[in-house]
Every structure is written in structure tokens, then in C-alpha cells.
Amino acid sequence: MTGFLLTFLLLWLLSMAYATWRFAARRGAHPAQPVPQPLPRVSILIAARHEEAALPRCLASLRQLAYPAELLEILVGDDASTDRTAAVAEAAMQGFAGRFQVILITENWGEARGKANVLAHLARHATTDYFFITDADIHLPKTWIPALLAQAAPGVGTVTGITAVRGPRWFHQLQGIDWLLSLSLVQVVSEQGRPVTAMGNNMLVTRAAYEATGGYEALPFSVTEDFALFQAAVARGFGFRHVFSAEARADSLPMPTWAALLKQRRRWLRGVEALPLKLRLQLLVFSGFWPALAALAWAAGAGPALAVWAAKVLVQGVMAHAGHRRAGLQLHWELLLPFELYTLALTFSIVWFQLFGGAVVWKGRRYE
Template identity: 45%
Template sequence: MLATDPDPVPYPAASARPKLAILIAARDEEAVIPACLQAISQLQYPAGTVTVLVGNDQSSDQTAALVQAFAARQSTLELINIEASVAGLRGKANVLAQLARHSTADRLFFTDADTQVPPGWLEGMSLAFTRSVGIVTGVTLPDGPRLFHKLQTIDWLYNLTLTHWLSYAGLPVTAMGNNMAVSREAYEAVGGYEGLPFSVAEDFALFQAIVKKGFNFRNLLDERVLATTKPVDTFRDFLHQRKRWMRGASALPGWMVALLYAQYLTLPLLGLLFWLSPGVAVGLYITRLFVQTAVLSFGLSRLRRTHLWPYALLFDVYQLLIGPLSVVFYWLPTRINWKNRFYDAY
């Protein structure tokens, strides 16, 4: 499916704008959801066209009370308590499926409770829709004060820049559930989340299904749709996050999976090659470093985040080390932990 649209006719503007719904799954999010909802309250979009639905997924903290307090001040916000499963769904997909059923909007926007979207988010994402585009993905970067947090920022930026470039080559890779929009037509064409097999990466599963149905896609790299999210604080949580992502990515075409493994295992592969042919190994490493630097330079400049260059200089060491560790952890017989719910990894 080519990312360049042969039929670039946008939806009507102003008075004929489509109805939008923002869907948020929330489970024990009392520490982060106030900032999320505050950011949403600052969105710049015509009044009367946007509703916000928050699905309370059996939270044991004050998440529901905090959302209710916001809803009391903002009539377009509604809290929906998720008590049961529909169509055998589990986890986040179950919440989002019920929120989507509750809405009649023309486009469904997805973000997470620990994510803060920018004021121009709805407008920027909407501009990417045409009659043939079924799914649009923005760009999200973790934001935190520690070195570990900054390296996660560079990591996300690098991979999202690559995904953006690949999308222009017509290669669909993935979407991000904390910064994603789907047309109602595309969502219903795949049967919604109810029509998809279970995946711990529900955003990836929805993206793949929509593309397979023949809809076009957009992976944006634009400051107008740049959201921030909470980075993971511990290396253990980091490994569990990677395990969940790698499980979802296992559904990619075989050649893409092979390239991902090659990227993650660069250090041992280069070490083996250096033992066999030092000159070739050094040449490949320099070429890889050049390409990596070019990708980071483009992404940092495009998103106006050049102040992160000092951390980008440390990225190669970070990537060489975390890659093999992530692969080892992925293949360990441990279950995936998401919000204190456990799922099989294989």
C-alpha cells in the first residue's frame, strides 16, 4: 500500500467538520491523568465537534474520582466504567472497544492517560486524512529529567523517524496507541477491536488490519502532533515494555523481523564479524553510525529538539547494550506484565 495518496481530497472544512471522539483507557492512573485531561482541555478545535470518553478499567485508586471532577467542569468529557468483557476481549482492547461502541463520531482519536497531547493535535492529525486514509499516527516522545529518560527519548525519536521514512516508501510498520486516529469507516471495516485476534500490542494489530483492508496510512513527524509521555523509570519495566513491543512486532513480515533482530543484536554480530574480518566489521560499523546520525539529525531538526543532541551522542552505546539484553529478556519464559495484568509472551 503506497503512502502517497492518489486521491488527496480532504474532508470539508469549518461548518462541515467531522465529529471527533477522543478515547482514553485508564487503569490506576491517578498520578498522571490530571495532566492528560488538562492538555486535552487546551485543544484548539471548534466547539461542539469533539467528545472525550475515558474508560475506567477497574482502577483501585482515585482515577475515577479525578475524571469525574474534570467531567463536572467539562460537559464534553464522560467517564465510562468498564466492568465486563465484550466479545472475549481482554485488557486495553476491551476498554477501547467499549468506548468506540459508545461513540458515533466520524473519527476516533486514541491517546493514553500518561500522555499529553499538544493544542494543535486534532487539527494536525485531521489534516492528514483524505478519502483513502484510514489511520494516522502522530509522534510521541518520553519526557523525563534523568539520563535514562533522555536516552529513551532519543530511542523513540530514532525509531519513529525511521517509521516516518518507511511510510513514504509505502512500507507500513506500526502505529502508536497513545497518538493515533482512525476513521470510523476503517474501524468498522475491520470489525473494530472485536474483529481482531488478541494482541498485547492492540494498536499494532488495529493498524495492520486497517492497512490489509486496503486503506492508506500516515505516520507523521510533525511538531504539531508531537505529544509527550511518561518514560519508564526502572530497567525491569523497560524490559517488560520491550517484550510487549517485540511480541507485537513478531507479526511483521519476516524480512522486517529479521532486520529488527539484526538491529537489536548489532553488538554480538559485529563482534563475530570483527573476529572473521576486522576491516569489514569496522566499515559496516562506520556506515551504520553514519546512517543512524543522519536519521537522528533529521528527526531532531524536524521536531525542533536539537537541544537533545548531547544525549543523541550517547545513543549508540545505549542501543548496542540494550538490544541484546532486550532479546534475551524476550526469550526468557516470563509473562508480559501490563498494568499488573499478565499475558503469555508467545
């Protein structure tokens, strides 16, 4: 028993060390292509529901983009908000030199619901060949458009940037480490040509790829609408790229409470359920570290378990450092030990929430 547990944990550590080496060495990275010339017009699509507080920050960052304003088309879909979402959006974009429009969403199209339905409407209103999709709680860098466009080579249907969670509290910073570690692993897998997922708050979709899927109104409804569209585009033969750089980094507001974080992760688990069986099994094995470590401590004592845990913290810390550096951020090394407690608590909380948490609640709507 002890030998099996040690073998499993050592293989886990070796796999993480290998992934860290590939990520830090940027093995398999796709070289950037020249941005198309002349510069194309692009559409920025934002689904907004009850976002009067967050939306001005997002729109202010879009006004600062290092891209000609006259080539930008910014469309905000107001999804039956009961606050001043539409009014604050209009006020924030007064005097904008490009095209800006708030579109009130009053009906569902086809299979689409929630955010997917809003994006289905916005895509119909868009007049360009490139759809840049983001969220109302996101702040974009000035380099956002060129950074993603440079990866939109012929045949590529989706380009995904990275998202960093940023905030002043420890709870916010622990979420930030969690996101960048996860995205670092996604980057390693995606650069091996294996489609994993996309980020619906930092994503380019070409019109050709979007229309080939039939659009959100034709796709089976999913609360992880970005993943559903990504899967559909890949299934229709389009390539994909993931861009892990500061130039393509979107900054997201953190989840304010533990309960809100669990609701977010419960929604994401719906996307995990749609992954290919092989990837789901790999994720299951990867998530088995803590149970195996606990079993090792019971079978062999605290000494071997602490040694394995220390090795995990070290390897994971190197990966987190590399991820922060590539994202243009600085890792707070003193948070690595609290991060272990955070991940342990989050793992058990998600299991409990998955079993007893009820329906997915998203933007005030319930999805069974």
C-alpha cells in the same frame, strides 16, 4: 570472513545513510489535505487503569486543544482501577464545554481483553465518525486534532502521529532518542507505501475503518492492540498515513526503571512477531550490526571495528538530529555515545528477557 563482515557492515551503513537522506529530504511525504469543513465532531478515547497520577496532565492538554470544545467528545474508560482514576478525571474536566464521560468497564466483549476491551466499549459509546486514541500518560499539543485530520483523506482509515519520550534524566533522554530514531525509520518505510505499525497513544481511526474490522471485540486478542487494529484496517483496503511533525507530536512519560522498559519492549515484541516475514527478516538483518561488529573486531582487530562504529554513530546522529528537528525538539549530541551503550545493553537485555522473562505483564495483568 573479514571481507564478508566488512561487506555486511558497509551495506548496513549505506542502508542507514539512504534512509537518513530520504527522511531528511522528506521523499515520498504525503501532502496535508485541508481540514474538513465545516469542522467535524470528533471522539477522543482514553483507556485508563490505575492512572490517577498521570491522567490530569493528559486531560489538561485536551482542554487546551485548538479545536472548538463543543465539537469534542472525550471518553475515559476506567478499567477496574483500584485508585482514584475516575474521581480525578471527573475533577479535571469540571466545566468542560464539550461532552465528557467516564465509563466504568466491568465486562469483556468478544475477543477483547485489557486495553482493547476498554477501547471496544468506548467505540460503542462514541457518537462521531473520527476516533482519536491516546493514553493517560500522554500530553497532546494544541494542534493535535487538525494535524491528524488533515491527513484523513478519503479512503484513509488510520492516521498516526509521532510520540516523543521526554524527561529530565539521562535515562529518559536516551529513551527519547531511541523512540524518535525508530519512528524516523518507520516513517521512511511507511512513506514508501509499506504498512509497518501504528502508535496507539497518538492515532486517528475513522469509524468506517474501525467498523469494517468488526471492532476490537471481533479481532484476535493481542497485547499490541494498536498494531492489530492497524493491520486489520489495512487488510480491508483502507489507506494509512504517518505524520512526523511537531504539530502531531504527543509527549509521553518515560519508563521509570530499566525493568519497566524491558517489560514494555517485551510486549512490543509480540507485535513484531505478527509482521510479514519479509519485514521481520529485514529487522533481523538490521539488528545484526552489533554481532557483526564484534566479529569484525575479533577477525580484523580493533582499528577497522572502531572505524565502522564511528561511521555508525555519525550516520545515526544525523538521522537523530533530523528526527528531533522535525519533531520540534533539540538533540543532545553529547548523548550519542551513551546511546550506543544504551542500545547495546538493551539489545542483550531484551534477548535475555525474551528467553527467561516469563509472561507479558501489562497494567498489573499477566498475558501468556
